[in-house]
Structure formats: structure tokens, C-alpha cells
Amino acid sequence: MRFRPSYVVVAVIVAAIFAYLLVRPLLGLGDKAAQAQAKAAAASAGALPLVQVSDTPEARHDYTVAFRGRTQAARTVVVRSETAGVVAAAPILQGRFVRAGTVLCRLAVDARAAALDEMRANLEAKKLKMQASASLASRGFRSKTQVLTDQADLDAASATLRQAQVALRQVNIVAPFAGVFDHRDAEVGTYLAPGQSCGTMIELDPLLVVGDVPETDVGKIRVGAGATAKLVSGEVIGGRVRFAAHDADPTTRTYRVEVTAANRGGRAASGLSADVRIGAGVGAAHFVPVSTLVLDAAGRQGVRYVGPGGVVAFAPVTVLEETARGVWISGLHGDTRVITVGQSYVSEGQRVRVATGPGLAAGA
Incomplete structure (x- = not known):
């Protein structure tokens, strides 16, 4: 009986595949492929997360206590x-x-x-x-x-x-x-x-600027400290602290602060809103983008930075002053590698790979 040529071709191909499967384990080809896959998987599993940092130097900065206040007559008397x-x-x-x-x-x-x-x-x-x-x-x-x-x-x-x-x-x-x-x-x-x-008389020169500050800031304020107040009109007036309460409001737990400012001719009226800043001395601070601020598991505000060995750490900070390009903060010590990209995806104690990004000019 004669076989068709097509049957012969198919039989040869099947025999070749069968022979390859028998010989492959002897040559170790399957083990090498499996090892390569295992190595690739291990490398993928062991890759460290990549974050971007900014080398942030420590600088001396004028501490200020900022709060929202209002102008008020120094005296109001019913005659x-x-x-x-x-x-x-x-x-x-x-x-x-x-x-x-x-x-x-x-x-x-x-x-x-x-x-x-x-x-x-x-x-x-x-x-x-x-x-x-x-x-x-x-x-x-x-x-x-x-x-x-x-x-x-x-x-x-x-x-x-x-x-x-x-x-x-x-x-x-x-x-x-x-x-x-x-x-x-x-x-x-x-x-x-x-x-x-x-009738009623009011004294507008000097003018009072009054407001309430939280308990975290009242200890920084001293009677006689210099202060500025920016009124809703854009006018900025300067003065000094004349009173800082030692007893908190029982409802708000805030402390009343009064600033006296010259008001020639009574230009500024009583009752105007004002942004008040009171000088609280000079100390160490760092200037960082506002986006670097995060919350830890306890709800504290701070920044994450990379410490020795590429290990992530968290430092609680206090915002001292806000500007258009960033914030002045206290709570860091010395020059610090603050995480600027990826800070929300890493945690304290975790090792990371570091890419250095551009820093900020202090106070810019």
C-alpha cells in the first residue's frame, strides 16, 4: 500500500516534536527557562520604591504668629x-x-x-x-x-x-x-x-486690632512685641502687642490678643477685618513646598524625609508662614532630604530609592 506524501510529512513532524520533548530535559533547557523566570520574578518582587527628594537646608527665619482679627476703637464711652x-x-x-x-x-x-x-x-x-x-x-x-x-x-x-x-x-x-x-x-x-x-464717643487713635489665637501660639506672644495688620483695604498698619490673655475663652479655648496701632486722623474705622502677624523671635526653619505636608497615622501634620541608609522617617512640623511658593516650617533639624514626590505612598521605616529633584529658593 502506498502512502500519500502529505501523510509522510505529518508523521515526520510529529516524530520530531516527540523526540524534542524527550531530549529537552536531558539538555537542561527547561530548567534554565524556569530559572530565568524565577530570577525575573524575584527581581520584580524585591525592587525598592522610588521617591524624589529635595535637599532642604536649615535657615534662620523670623517666627511669626498669624491670625485673623478685626479693628476696634481703643475706647468707647457713653457721655x-x-x-x-x-x-x-x-x-x-x-x-x-x-x-x-x-x-x-x-x-x-x-x-x-x-x-x-x-x-x-x-x-x-x-x-x-x-x-x-x-x-x-x-x-x-x-x-x-x-x-x-x-x-x-x-x-x-x-x-x-x-x-x-x-x-x-x-x-x-x-x-x-x-x-x-x-x-x-x-x-x-x-x-x-x-x-x-x-451721645457716644469712640477713640480711634490709637486703634486696637484684636483677635483670638490658639493655645499652641499664645505662649509665643510677648507684650510689647512688634506686629503688623493688613486691612481689607490693603493698607498695612504697624503696632505693638499691648495685651495677651492668660485665661482662655471657655467655649473656643482661644486667647484674646490686642495690638495698638497708630491711626492718624482716624483713617481706619472700627470693625474692619485684618490679617495680623506678630513677631515671635528668630529660629531654625525649613522652606518646603506645601504639597510635602502629610498626616501620619495619629493625624499629626508633618513631612516625610529620607534618613541614613535610604530609610523613610516622619517629622511632625509646625507651619510658621505661608507664601505663594511654599511654607516655612519648624520641627526639622539640620539639612534634610525632604520627600517631594511619592511621600504619600511610603511609610516610616521603609527603604527607598532616591531621585534628587530641584529645591526651592528660601522664601521665594
Whole structure:
């Protein structure tokens, strides 16, 4: 029987494959391929993660405490009447700047002037009587007791005159200090009893800038420290700390801080928002991109850096100042290789491969 050529070809190919499979183990070809695969897998499994770092030098930096505050009048006083009467004149419009002693409300004099004239006349009469009494006593015609009685009458008349003079002056209700007559409470024709308000005065020079700082910052603030406040208008005013509370607000656990600043002519009003910065000394700091800040497992803010041996470490930090290109932080020591790329994908104690990236110019 004759075989077709195609069958012969197929039989030869099958025999060759069978022979290869028998010979392959003897030649060690399968072991080499498996070893190569195993080595590749081992190399892949053992590769260290790659991070980018920035060599960040330690620098001296002015520490500042920053907080959001508001302007406030240094003094706010309700100016009240000391005597009773009807307002006869109200010469100052509310909102005007006035000097100390300026009349804000003038009460009607009524009978006060006549009473003053009467007291003056009575005092003159008592003086004449006292002179006559002293003359008689010197000649033995008047007793010492009578002389003392006449002297007491003279002193009483003098005191009554002074009271009448004070009562007449009190018809003028005046500004107790230089400032803005911010609000009028009494108009012409208003009857004021003692203690009732003519209006409200506020002192805007110096101006107060007040705010609340957290407990982590209050210990850095000293009375007399220099400060600046940037108002919503863009104007920056300088001043000094006059008060830092030692007792926290029970609700917010923050501490009140007051800064006094010159405010010539009362340019800045009370109640404006302000960004306040208070100098807190000079110390070591590092300038890093804001993106390097991460949180550890405990929720603390910090940065990850590469230490000796390529091991990742974490350092809790405090942000001292923010700029357009980065932040000044404290908490690192010496020159540090801060991780700038990959910091969120590695953990403390892990070894890494390092690629060096560009650094930041301090304070840029």
C-alpha cells in the first residue's frame, strides 16, 4: 500500500516534536527557562520604591504668629449728663472728629446763673460779717465761740458758691477725649435727667486690632512685641502687642490678643477685618513646598524625609508662614532630604530609592 506524501510529512513532524520533548530535559533547557523566570520574578518582587527628594537646608527665619482679627476703637464711652435740664444746643454732628473738651450738648441755664449770683452775694455778706466779728473779738466785745460760728458760716457760703459754679459748668456736656462723636442720643429740646446719654464717643487713635489665637501660639506672644495688620483695604498698619490673655475663652479655648496701632486722623474705622502677624523671635526653619505636608497615622501634620541608609522617617512640623511658593516650617533639624514626590505612598521605616529633584529658593 502506498502512502500519500502529505501523510509522510505529518508523521515526520510529529516524530520530531516527540523526540524534542524527550531530549529537552536531558539538555537542561527547561530548567534554565524556569530559572530565568524565577530570577525575573524575584527581581520584580524585591525592587525598592522610588521617591524624589529635595535637599532642604536649615535657615534662620523670623517666627511669626498669624491670625485673623478685626479693628476696634481703643475706647468707647457713653457721655452722660451730670445734671438735669433741657438740651438747648447740639452743636456737633455725629460722625465728626472732636477734640477733648468740645461741647457735645448744652443744657438750658435756667435759674442756675441767678442762683450763682445769689451765692456770690451771700459769700460777700459772710465775709463782711466775719471781718466785723474778728474786729469786735480783738477788742473783747465778741466771744471766741461767736467768731468760730461766723467763720463756719463763711466756709459754708464759700462751699455753696463752688457747688453753684459746678452746677453751671455741668450744663455743658463735653467730649472726655479726642475722638469721633459716633452717635447722638439727645437733640435740642430733649430733657436729660442726671445719668442720661447725650451721645457716644469712640477713640480711634490709637486703634486696637484684636483677635483670638490658639493655645499652641499664645505662649509665643510677648507684650510689647512688634506686629503688623493688613486691612481689607490693603493698607498695612504697624503696632505693638499691648495685651495677651492668660485665661482662655471657655467655649473656643482661644486667647484674646490686642495690638495698638497708630491711626492718624482716624483713617481706619472700627470693625474692619485684618490679617495680623506678630513677631515671635528668630529660629531654625525649613522652606518646603506645601504639597510635602502629610498626616501620619495619629493625624499629626508633618513631612516625610529620607534618613541614613535610604530609610523613610516622619517629622511632625509646625507651619510658621505661608507664601505663594511654599511654607516655612519648624520641627526639622539640620539639612534634610525632604520627600517631594511619592511621600504619600511610603511609610516610616521603609527603604527607598532616591531621585534628587530641584529645591526651592528660601522664601521665594
